[in-house]
Amino acid sequence: MTDIIDGNAVAAEIRAGLADGIDTLADAGVTPCLATVLMSNDPASETYVSMKHSDCEEVGIEARDFEIDPEAPAEELYDTIDELNADPSVHGILVQMPVPDHVDEREVLRRIDPAKDVDGFHPENVGRLVAGHPRFKPCTPHGIQKLLAATDVETEGADVAVVGRSNIVGKPMANLLIQKSELGNATVTVCHSRTENLADKTRAADIVVAAVGIPEFITGEMLSEGVTVIDVGINRVDADTEKGYELVGDVEYESAKAKAGAITPVPGGVGPMTRAMLLWNTVKAAGDAEAVDVNL
Ligand code: NDP
Numbered sequence: 001m002t003d004i005i006d007g008n009a010v011a012a013e014i015r016a017g018l019a020d021g022i023d024t025l026a027d028a029g030v031t032p033c034l035a036t037v038l039m040s041n042d043p044a045s046e047t048y049v050s051m052k053h054s055d056c057e058e059v060g061i062e063a064r065d066f067e068i069d070p071e072a073p074a075e076e077l078y079d080t081i082d083e084l085n086a087d088p089s090v091h092g093i094l095v096q097m098p099v100p101d102h103v104d105e106r107e108v109l110r111r112i113d114p115a116k117d118v119d120g121f122h123p124e125n126v127g128r129l130v131a132g133h134p135r136f137k138p139c140t141p142h143g144i145q146k147l148l149a150a151t152d153v154e155t156e157g158a159d160v161a162v163v164g165r166s167n168i169v170g171k172p173m174a175n176l177l178i179q180k181s182e183l184g185n186a187t188v189t190v191c192h193s194r195t196e197n198l199a200d201k202t203r204a205a206d207i208v209v210a211a212v213g214i215p216e217f218i219t220g221e222m223l224s225e226g227v228t229v230i231d232v233g234i235n236r237v238d239a240d241t242e243k244g245y246e247l248v249g250d251v252e253y254e255s256a257k258a259k260a261g262a263i264t265p266v267p268g269g270v271g272p273m274t275r276a277m278l279l280w281n282t283v284k285a286a287g288d289a290e291a292v293d294v295n296l
Pocket of ligand 1: 140213275
Protein backbone atom coordinates (compact mmCIF):
# COMPACT_ATOMS: atom_id res chain seq x y z
CA MET A 1 0.00 0.00 0.00
CA THR A 2 1.37 3.38 -0.96
CA ASP A 3 1.10 6.07 1.68
CA ILE A 4 -0.45 9.18 0.12
CA ILE A 5 1.14 12.06 1.99
CA ASP A 6 -1.60 14.50 2.93
CA GLY A 7 -0.09 17.98 2.72
CA ASN A 8 -3.38 19.63 3.62
CA ALA A 9 -3.56 17.72 6.91
CA VAL A 10 0.07 18.38 7.86
CA ALA A 11 -0.28 22.04 6.93
CA ALA A 12 -3.37 22.29 9.14
CA GLU A 13 -1.32 20.87 12.03
CA ILE A 14 1.42 23.43 11.38
CA ARG A 15 -1.13 26.25 11.39
CA ALA A 16 -2.69 24.96 14.62
CA GLY A 17 0.79 24.76 16.15
CA LEU A 18 1.42 28.41 15.33
CA ALA A 19 -1.56 29.48 17.41
CA ASP A 20 0.47 29.30 20.65
CA GLY A 21 3.12 31.64 19.28
CA ILE A 22 0.48 34.03 17.98
CA ASP A 23 -1.25 34.01 21.40
CA THR A 24 2.04 34.73 23.14
CA LEU A 25 2.62 37.64 20.78
CA ALA A 26 -0.93 38.88 21.45
CA ASP A 27 -0.22 38.77 25.21
CA ALA A 28 2.72 41.06 24.49
CA GLY A 29 0.45 43.38 22.47
CA VAL A 30 1.90 42.31 19.11
CA THR A 31 0.01 41.27 15.98
CA PRO A 32 2.35 39.63 13.48
CA CYS A 33 2.15 41.42 10.15
CA LEU A 34 3.06 40.29 6.65
CA ALA A 35 3.27 42.83 3.82
CA THR A 36 2.91 41.45 0.31
CA VAL A 37 4.02 43.42 -2.71
CA LEU A 38 2.68 42.54 -6.13
CA MET A 39 4.03 44.14 -9.30
CA SER A 40 2.27 42.03 -11.90
CA ASN A 41 -1.04 41.46 -13.64
CA ASP A 42 -0.42 37.76 -13.93
CA PRO A 43 -3.54 35.94 -12.69
CA ALA A 44 -1.48 33.14 -11.11
CA SER A 45 0.57 35.67 -9.10
CA GLU A 46 -2.62 37.47 -8.06
CA THR A 47 -4.08 34.17 -6.89
CA TYR A 48 -0.95 33.29 -4.91
CA VAL A 49 -1.04 36.65 -3.12
CA SER A 50 -4.73 36.41 -2.31
CA MET A 51 -4.24 32.87 -0.93
CA LYS A 52 -1.44 34.15 1.28
CA HIS A 53 -3.75 36.85 2.61
CA SER A 54 -6.53 34.42 3.44
CA ASP A 55 -4.02 32.07 5.12
CA CYS A 56 -2.83 34.97 7.29
CA GLU A 57 -6.37 35.95 8.19
CA GLU A 58 -7.19 32.41 9.23
CA VAL A 59 -4.41 32.24 11.84
CA GLY A 60 -4.50 35.83 13.09
CA ILE A 61 -1.66 37.39 11.13
CA GLU A 62 -2.34 40.83 9.71
CA ALA A 63 -1.71 40.93 5.95
CA ARG A 64 -1.12 44.22 4.16
CA ASP A 65 -1.41 44.39 0.43
CA PHE A 66 0.76 46.64 -1.77
CA GLU A 67 0.21 46.69 -5.50
CA ILE A 68 2.48 48.44 -7.95
CA ASP A 69 1.70 49.05 -11.61
CA PRO A 70 3.87 46.62 -13.62
CA GLU A 71 4.71 49.53 -15.97
CA ALA A 72 5.96 51.75 -13.14
CA PRO A 73 9.68 52.43 -12.76
CA ALA A 74 11.63 49.89 -10.69
CA GLU A 75 12.33 52.62 -8.11
CA GLU A 76 8.69 52.54 -7.08
CA LEU A 77 9.13 48.95 -5.94
CA TYR A 78 12.48 49.67 -4.29
CA ASP A 79 10.97 52.65 -2.43
CA THR A 80 8.06 50.53 -1.23
CA ILE A 81 10.49 47.94 0.11
CA ASP A 82 12.47 50.69 1.88
CA GLU A 83 9.29 52.01 3.51
CA LEU A 84 8.27 48.54 4.67
CA ASN A 85 11.77 47.90 6.01
CA ALA A 86 11.47 51.08 8.07
CA ASP A 87 7.98 50.30 9.41
CA PRO A 88 8.31 48.51 12.77
CA SER A 89 4.73 47.24 12.61
CA VAL A 90 5.64 45.14 9.53
CA HIS A 91 7.46 41.93 10.47
CA GLY A 92 7.61 40.11 7.15
CA ILE A 93 7.92 41.32 3.55
CA LEU A 94 7.15 39.19 0.55
CA VAL A 95 7.61 40.47 -2.99
CA GLN A 96 5.67 38.15 -5.27
CA MET A 97 7.88 36.81 -8.05
CA PRO A 98 8.31 37.14 -10.94
CA VAL A 99 8.81 40.89 -11.14
CA PRO A 100 8.74 42.66 -14.55
CA ASP A 101 11.87 42.45 -16.72
CA HIS A 102 12.87 46.06 -16.07
CA VAL A 103 13.16 45.33 -12.34
CA ASP A 104 16.40 43.81 -11.08
CA GLU A 105 15.26 40.73 -9.17
CA ARG A 106 18.55 40.46 -7.33
CA GLU A 107 18.25 44.06 -6.16
CA VAL A 108 14.78 43.26 -4.83
CA LEU A 109 16.10 40.29 -2.85
CA ARG A 110 19.05 42.30 -1.51
CA ARG A 111 16.88 45.26 -0.62
CA ILE A 112 14.52 43.49 1.78
CA ASP A 113 15.71 43.73 5.39
CA PRO A 114 17.07 40.20 6.07
CA ALA A 115 15.22 40.19 9.41
CA LYS A 116 11.93 40.61 7.47
CA ASP A 117 12.85 38.30 4.59
CA VAL A 118 10.25 35.61 5.26
CA ASP A 119 10.96 33.93 1.91
CA GLY A 120 14.55 33.40 3.01
CA PHE A 121 16.04 34.51 -0.31
CA HIS A 122 18.22 37.45 0.86
CA PRO A 123 21.91 36.60 0.34
CA GLU A 124 22.53 36.91 4.09
CA ASN A 125 19.82 34.37 4.82
CA VAL A 126 21.04 32.07 2.04
CA GLY A 127 24.52 32.28 3.55
CA ARG A 128 23.24 31.49 7.02
CA LEU A 129 21.36 28.48 5.65
CA VAL A 130 24.44 27.15 3.87
CA ALA A 131 26.55 27.76 6.97
CA GLY A 132 24.14 25.66 9.01
CA HIS A 133 22.49 28.32 11.18
CA PRO A 134 19.44 29.40 9.20
CA ARG A 135 17.24 32.31 10.27
CA PHE A 136 14.36 31.73 7.83
CA LYS A 137 14.28 28.44 5.96
CA PRO A 138 12.79 28.88 2.47
CA CYS A 139 9.16 27.84 2.65
CA THR A 140 8.96 25.02 0.11
CA PRO A 141 11.98 22.97 1.22
CA HIS A 142 11.19 23.62 4.89
CA GLY A 143 7.65 22.41 4.25
CA ILE A 144 9.03 19.29 2.59
CA GLN A 145 11.18 18.57 5.66
CA LYS A 146 8.09 18.84 7.82
CA LEU A 147 6.14 16.55 5.47
CA LEU A 148 8.86 13.91 5.61
CA ALA A 149 8.95 14.14 9.39
CA ALA A 150 5.17 13.85 9.64
CA THR A 151 5.28 10.76 7.42
CA ASP A 152 8.03 9.21 9.56
CA VAL A 153 10.38 9.12 6.59
CA GLU A 154 13.89 9.09 8.01
CA THR A 155 16.30 11.45 6.27
CA GLU A 156 19.34 10.45 8.32
CA GLY A 157 21.50 8.22 6.18
CA ALA A 158 18.98 8.30 3.30
CA ASP A 159 20.09 8.73 -0.30
CA VAL A 160 18.11 11.62 -1.75
CA ALA A 161 17.92 12.73 -5.38
CA VAL A 162 16.82 16.35 -5.69
CA VAL A 163 15.87 16.97 -9.31
CA GLY A 164 16.18 20.72 -9.93
CA ARG A 165 18.73 23.26 -8.70
CA SER A 166 16.74 26.48 -8.49
CA ASN A 167 17.46 28.99 -5.76
CA ILE A 168 13.96 28.66 -4.37
CA VAL A 169 13.57 24.89 -4.26
CA GLY A 170 16.40 22.60 -5.39
CA LYS A 171 19.44 24.29 -3.83
CA PRO A 172 17.93 25.11 -0.43
CA MET A 173 16.36 21.64 -0.34
CA ALA A 174 19.74 20.02 -0.85
CA ASN A 175 21.31 22.33 1.73
CA LEU A 176 18.71 21.55 4.35
CA LEU A 177 18.93 17.81 3.78
CA ILE A 178 22.70 17.66 4.18
CA GLN A 179 22.72 19.63 7.42
CA LYS A 180 23.84 18.01 10.63
CA SER A 181 20.38 18.29 12.10
CA GLU A 182 17.32 16.32 12.98
CA LEU A 183 15.64 16.61 9.59
CA GLY A 184 18.90 16.43 7.66
CA ASN A 185 21.88 14.07 7.68
CA ALA A 186 20.97 12.76 4.24
CA THR A 187 23.32 12.06 1.33
CA VAL A 188 22.09 14.24 -1.51
CA THR A 189 22.56 14.12 -5.26
CA VAL A 190 21.44 17.32 -6.97
CA CYS A 191 20.33 16.77 -10.57
CA HIS A 192 19.61 19.31 -13.30
CA SER A 193 19.24 19.65 -17.04
CA ARG A 194 22.89 18.71 -17.67
CA THR A 195 22.81 15.63 -15.49
CA GLU A 196 23.66 12.48 -17.39
CA ASN A 197 21.84 9.23 -16.75
CA LEU A 198 19.27 10.91 -14.55
CA ALA A 199 17.23 7.75 -14.10
CA ASP A 200 20.25 6.01 -12.56
CA LYS A 201 20.39 8.75 -9.93
CA THR A 202 16.69 8.68 -9.16
CA ARG A 203 16.58 4.86 -9.07
CA ALA A 204 19.39 4.84 -6.55
CA ALA A 205 17.50 7.17 -4.22
CA ASP A 206 15.42 6.39 -1.14
CA ILE A 207 13.74 9.80 -1.50
CA VAL A 208 13.19 11.69 -4.76
CA VAL A 209 12.30 15.38 -4.69
CA ALA A 210 11.07 16.50 -8.11
CA ALA A 211 11.30 20.26 -8.76
CA VAL A 212 11.74 20.40 -12.50
CA GLY A 213 8.83 22.40 -13.86
CA ILE A 214 8.05 19.81 -16.56
CA PRO A 215 4.68 18.04 -16.29
CA GLU A 216 4.95 14.34 -15.35
CA PHE A 217 8.66 14.28 -16.03
CA ILE A 218 9.60 11.66 -13.43
CA THR A 219 7.99 8.34 -14.27
CA GLY A 220 7.63 5.11 -12.31
CA GLU A 221 10.33 3.57 -14.48
CA MET A 222 12.83 6.03 -13.01
CA LEU A 223 12.09 4.96 -9.44
CA SER A 224 12.88 2.00 -7.27
CA GLU A 225 10.40 0.05 -5.15
CA GLY A 226 9.46 1.67 -1.86
CA VAL A 227 10.86 5.11 -2.68
CA THR A 228 9.39 8.25 -1.10
CA VAL A 229 8.37 10.68 -3.84
CA ILE A 230 7.98 14.39 -3.14
CA ASP A 231 6.44 16.15 -6.11
CA VAL A 232 7.02 19.90 -5.95
CA GLY A 233 5.77 20.63 -9.46
CA ILE A 234 2.67 22.66 -10.16
CA ASN A 235 1.94 22.68 -13.87
CA ARG A 236 -1.21 23.79 -15.62
CA VAL A 237 -2.03 21.50 -18.52
CA ASP A 238 -4.95 21.85 -20.89
CA ALA A 239 -7.86 19.67 -19.86
CA ASP A 240 -11.54 19.27 -20.47
CA THR A 241 -12.50 20.90 -17.17
CA GLU A 242 -14.53 23.96 -16.26
CA LYS A 243 -11.37 26.05 -16.06
CA GLY A 244 -9.92 24.53 -19.23
CA TYR A 245 -6.89 23.18 -17.38
CA GLU A 246 -5.85 20.89 -14.60
CA LEU A 247 -2.87 20.89 -12.26
CA VAL A 248 -0.31 18.15 -12.55
CA GLY A 249 3.01 17.67 -10.85
CA ASP A 250 6.49 16.98 -12.15
CA VAL A 251 5.87 13.29 -11.43
CA GLU A 252 3.70 10.92 -13.44
CA TYR A 253 1.48 10.13 -10.51
CA GLU A 254 0.01 6.74 -11.34
CA SER A 255 3.20 5.04 -12.47
CA ALA A 256 5.18 6.58 -9.60
CA LYS A 257 2.55 5.59 -7.06
CA ALA A 258 2.79 1.99 -8.23
CA LYS A 259 6.45 2.00 -7.17
CA ALA A 260 6.43 4.35 -4.21
CA GLY A 261 6.17 3.60 -0.51
CA ALA A 262 4.90 7.15 -0.04
CA ILE A 263 4.05 9.94 -2.47
CA THR A 264 2.70 13.48 -2.39
CA PRO A 265 -0.30 14.23 -4.62
CA VAL A 266 -0.66 17.38 -6.74
CA PRO A 267 -2.56 19.34 -5.65
CA GLY A 268 -2.66 18.72 -1.89
CA GLY A 269 0.96 17.75 -1.23
CA VAL A 270 3.78 20.27 -1.12
CA GLY A 271 1.69 23.34 -2.07
CA PRO A 272 -0.21 23.69 1.23
CA MET A 273 3.07 23.22 3.13
CA THR A 274 4.73 26.10 1.29
CA ARG A 275 1.85 28.31 2.35
CA ALA A 276 1.97 27.13 5.96
CA MET A 277 5.71 27.72 6.27
CA LEU A 278 5.30 31.32 5.15
CA LEU A 279 3.06 31.81 8.17
CA TRP A 280 5.66 30.06 10.31
CA ASN A 281 8.39 32.45 9.12
CA THR A 282 6.16 35.47 9.69
CA VAL A 283 5.42 34.46 13.28
CA LYS A 284 9.12 33.80 13.81
CA ALA A 285 10.00 37.21 12.33
CA ALA A 286 7.54 38.90 14.67
CA GLY A 287 8.92 37.01 17.67
CA ASP A 288 12.51 37.90 16.78
CA ALA A 289 11.68 41.56 16.15
CA GLU A 290 9.65 41.99 19.31
CA ALA A 291 11.89 39.81 21.53
CA VAL A 292 8.99 37.46 22.28
CA ASP A 293 9.75 33.73 22.49
CA VAL A 294 7.39 32.08 20.00
CA ASN A 295 9.17 28.76 20.24
CA LEU A 296 10.03 28.39 16.51
P1 NDP B 1 13.00 26.32 -12.15
O1 NDP B 1 12.49 26.36 -13.56
O2 NDP B 1 13.63 27.51 -11.55
O3 NDP B 1 14.05 25.12 -12.05
C1 NDP B 1 13.83 23.91 -12.68
C2 NDP B 1 15.04 23.03 -12.49
O4 NDP B 1 14.80 21.81 -13.19
C3 NDP B 1 16.33 23.62 -13.05
O5 NDP B 1 17.38 23.46 -12.13
C4 NDP B 1 16.57 22.82 -14.30
O6 NDP B 1 17.93 22.60 -14.60
C5 NDP B 1 15.94 21.49 -13.95
N1 NDP B 1 15.60 20.77 -15.16
C6 NDP B 1 14.96 21.25 -16.26
N2 NDP B 1 14.89 20.29 -17.21
C7 NDP B 1 15.49 19.21 -16.68
C8 NDP B 1 15.77 17.91 -17.19
N3 NDP B 1 15.40 17.55 -18.43
N4 NDP B 1 16.41 17.03 -16.40
C9 NDP B 1 16.79 17.38 -15.15
N5 NDP B 1 16.57 18.61 -14.62
C10 NDP B 1 15.94 19.49 -15.40
O7 NDP B 1 11.79 25.79 -11.29
P2 NDP B 1 11.45 25.94 -9.72
O8 NDP B 1 12.47 25.25 -8.91
O9 NDP B 1 11.10 27.33 -9.43
O10 NDP B 1 10.10 25.11 -9.69
C11 NDP B 1 10.04 23.75 -10.02
C12 NDP B 1 8.60 23.30 -10.03
O11 NDP B 1 8.06 23.43 -8.73
C13 NDP B 1 7.66 24.11 -10.93
O12 NDP B 1 6.68 23.23 -11.44
C14 NDP B 1 7.03 25.11 -9.99
O13 NDP B 1 5.76 25.53 -10.44
C15 NDP B 1 6.91 24.28 -8.76
N6 NDP B 1 6.89 25.01 -7.50
C16 NDP B 1 6.00 24.59 -6.57
C17 NDP B 1 5.98 25.14 -5.34
C18 NDP B 1 5.02 24.59 -4.34
O14 NDP B 1 4.76 25.22 -3.34
N7 NDP B 1 4.49 23.39 -4.56
C19 NDP B 1 6.85 26.23 -4.95
C20 NDP B 1 7.83 26.57 -5.97
C21 NDP B 1 7.83 25.97 -7.20
P3 NDP B 1 18.93 23.81 -15.05
O15 NDP B 1 19.28 24.51 -13.76
O16 NDP B 1 20.08 23.08 -15.64
O17 NDP B 1 18.17 24.65 -15.99
